[in-house]
Amino acid sequence: MSSSSLLAFYFFGPNLLQFLTELYLSEETVNEMGAFIRAQVNDILSASKDIALGKDARLFFKVAGYLLLISLVGGLTDFLTLGYTSLVVVLTVPALYERYEDYIDSYTILGYRKMQQLYVKFDSKFVNRFRKWILEKQKLS
Numbered sequence: 001m002s003s004s005s006l007l008a009f010y011f012f013g014p015n016l017l018q019f020l021t022e023l024y025l026s027e028e029t030v031n032e033m034g035a036f037i038r039a040q041v042n043d044i045l046s047a048s049k050d051i052a053l054g055k056d057a058r059l060f061f062k063v064a065g066y067l068l069l070i071s072l073v074g075g076l077t078d079f080l081t082l083g084y085t086s087l088v089v090v091l092t093v094p095a096l097y098e099r100y101e102d103y104i105d106s107y108t109i110l111g112y113r114k115m116q117q118l119y120v121k122f123d124s125k126f127v128n129r130f131r132k133w134i135l136e137k138q139k140l141s
Contacts, residue, residue, distance in 0.1 A: 050056045051063055074082060097104055 047056075047059070051060050054060065077085075
């Protein structure tokens, strides 16, 4: 017996060692996991190909934006701090949302409506003027 198995036997007794020696993966389970991983990797590669070829411009800009955000945040801190902070956020935000779900939803709806109003104002002031200017230029051409 190795020293780690002796240590496990000392602390947990013979039941743990018996349980650990009976662990195995069947060939069917491994094949299912392999097929699942292969399908996921193929989907990612297909999406990457579409992004690289410019077939999905919206996804391209979304990926570029996220990479820019990661680059900016990564430039401000080191990897360990970023990883630790990300872990803390991933573990606490869902719990906080579950606890204060009603308040967050009401403020989110309020903010969404406010953003819609701002978009309508922006669209009427700037975008429509730009569209009219383009149409005038096309008529003159």
